[in-house]
Amino acid sequence: MTGHAGPTRPGREAGHIVRLVRNRLGDAAVVDALPHADGDRLVVVSGQLVELITFLQRDPDTDLQLLVNIAALDRGPSSDARAPRYDVVYHLRSPRLGYRAFVTVRVPAHEPSVPSITGLFAAAEHMEREVHEMVGVYPEGHPKLRPLLLYAGFTGHPLRKDYQATLQQPLVAPLDGHHAPLVFGPPPGDAAGAQGALHAPHDEKGVQS
């Protein structure tokens, strides 16, 4: 019933994956590579992502067969549309050898898309759906792209830096409000005041007049 793994198996030393990638795929395979104790970090351009991840998954020496997460990070809007705005971080782990690697793709604002890796990892299907809805990075080649945690009528990408947390959505009430949103001036097309109560401005205490 119980299989004991024996003595603890410490993970490989930092830089193991970096060395393997440089030796097997050449220096041009990655833009940047940083050995790290918690998992080597590789930076790659979008076009080389699938090749690199295929190698990391299938090579018996790297053996990174478990996709733990895909995290898309937004650095915020910048004046230069061609500057990289999003970082998509692929978090891989080897269940057999017990070490990790983080592959980062820098994505420019004017073309927010990365190649889908659902062909390599079935786990990527949900993760890429989430990346798309939350940050708006399009996974190219995803078999069935639709929202995962949000719903079809939701507008915007909540985990972008320029998305206000208090923004009201069709099915989401305002964050700080148990009252209707503040509207200045008369409501449009409502002279008789049939809906006046809904649009009435609030006084200082937030109570509708």
Next chain:
Amino acid sequence: MRQILEVLPGAVLPDPVAESAAPGAPLAPPDDDDLLRPALEEQLFKVGERGALTGSSATALAKHLVWTFGPVHRALPFPLQLRVELDGDRLATVDPELGFMHQGLEKAAELVPWLEGFDVMARLHPLQPVAHELCWALALERLWGVDGAVPRRAQLWRVVALELARVAEHLRVLATPPLPPATTQARRALVDGSRRTRGLLDGLTAGHPFRAVGGLARPIHDDEATRIDKELPHLLRLLDDVAQAVARSPALDAHLEGLGRISAVRATGLGLSGPALRACGVGDDVRVHEPVFGYGELEVPVVLADQALLGGCARARCRVRLQESIASLVLIREALARVRTAGEADHAPPALAWERPPTGMATASLETAGGELSMLVVSDGDARPSHVRIRGPSSALVAALPAMLVGDRIDDVIPVLSSLGLVGTEADR
């Protein structure tokens, strides 16, 4: 009666059908059933637009029924919608729909100071969030580069808390109605063990000693170790009895055999971890690969499913959980023995030291009861996190539901969902 008896043998009786079919006769009024039938069919097959029959041909129409299960149903572990396509009573397709409990926790964590992130992480698991708090603490310690400087006593207490949380969660899952071995004693033992472990853990985490970076928020006295130590033999005896009963008569948990089966290759591809992956025979445990906290000085056994069981099904998952609970109790006993001799210091440096971290990215992963919990934080030197990303084991398990359930029967959905120990707030964040 008298009329029937008076009919002589050989007499020709009037035919009621022939009479009613006489031309010009008024039709008999339809009975109630006939009146109701179209309405019933409409209700059955057109429940909104979700329960409608689909398919382009008449055969497909007759064969597959698309049915929506949830999001609110007493058999579901949390608000979750399963759109299933039924072939008879077999599941032909399963499509889980998530997000009914989405709280925007990742966005929320980016809006508050670093130490207040503990309060956000606590919302990932409303019952017992100690593992999520410790994962956040580990991520922040790595960001500041102090993960090697945490006092040994605090690290051992963290192991005790994590393992108690594992036992409490495993027993909670095992005690849910469809799962326990089919004896009253076993069911009572699991419920009793679950309650006792929960009590121990609640006592240990009272006052939130684990919500701190670099140590404990408040010291934990040796009396706490004595209190837990005193309960351990009873808990071990309870669980040993259950394990032996199951080993003696395997029929006790045969009702779970083959339910929600998944192969090791598919489970790995879908990113499963924890007991769900170990039930497939993959010896993967983050505690062994990355011995954080006090795990480095303890021997962590990896519990695998019995090969004879083929593995990967609800039965194997439940057995792994049971054996892991016993192994964790032994681990707690070892850790408690070391706590007493680990010196006095377990305090965290004051909270003022953790206002602005250096710039950079840090990741932390912990083996929780359900599997690997992973956090990624990015700092740009500000008083608030720049980015927080969380991936709990429940997310991967929900993504794997189609692979587990297709081919099973519709009534197997409940034990399979129960055996996975899903946490809704963690999957939906």
